[in-house]
Amino acid sequence: MGNAFSGIFDKLWGVPMQLRILILGLDGAGKTTILYRLQLGEVVSTKPTIGFNVETLNYKNLKLNVWDLGGQTSIRPYWRCYYNEAASVIFVVDSTDKERISLAAKELHVMLQEEELKDAALLVFANKQDQPGALSVSYISKELNLVSLKERSWSIVASSAIKGEGITEGLDWLTDVINEEQVQTR
């Protein structure tokens, strides 16, 4: 993990660090809602994303370039165009979408096999927890086979982008991991 982070940090030495974070996941999972919840602290009304949204967030001591990519089937092949130098991936799961949890798992593992993402920390949001019957974090964790990720820093956090729950907790974990890596590479 050290090399990728050291590359990112070396380039930015002495200036506010900018880190590329990707938000990925199937269509309708809540990626855009999470991005603007993070940036504006409120719920925005969204349309399916064709292409991407990118916003810069100042979070703690970090400057984050957060890329929210469209998740529709026809757009997913373009995710790879954004992998270069991504410090981490936020993968959003719609916890009410029981039919597509295995598809979400497949897309996650295909994505994680990419060489460019081998050092990227992974934060999974089990989103839409405000909905009745939402799948639990432990169920989603098993379905996504997260325990198989031996060489990667990962965490899964229950969230509701609508209610604003879990989002800060997840980002705190992510920025802590990034900061730890920074210390290790100094």
Ligand SMILES: Nc1nc2c(ncn2[C@@H]2O[C@H](COP(=O)(O)OP(=O)(O)OP(=O)(O)O)[C@@H](O)[C@H]2O)c(=O)[nH]1
């Ligand atoms: N109940 C509930 N609805 C949510 C939550 N997060 C997002 N939504 C709703 O889910 C729908 C899709 O949200 P988006 O943020 O547009 O989803 P997306 O992942 O960006 O979808 P694509 O752009 O198509 O990939 C919207 O109607 C949101 O309001 C949540 O935590 N709870």
Ligand SMILES: [Mg+2]
């Ligand atoms: Mg979107």
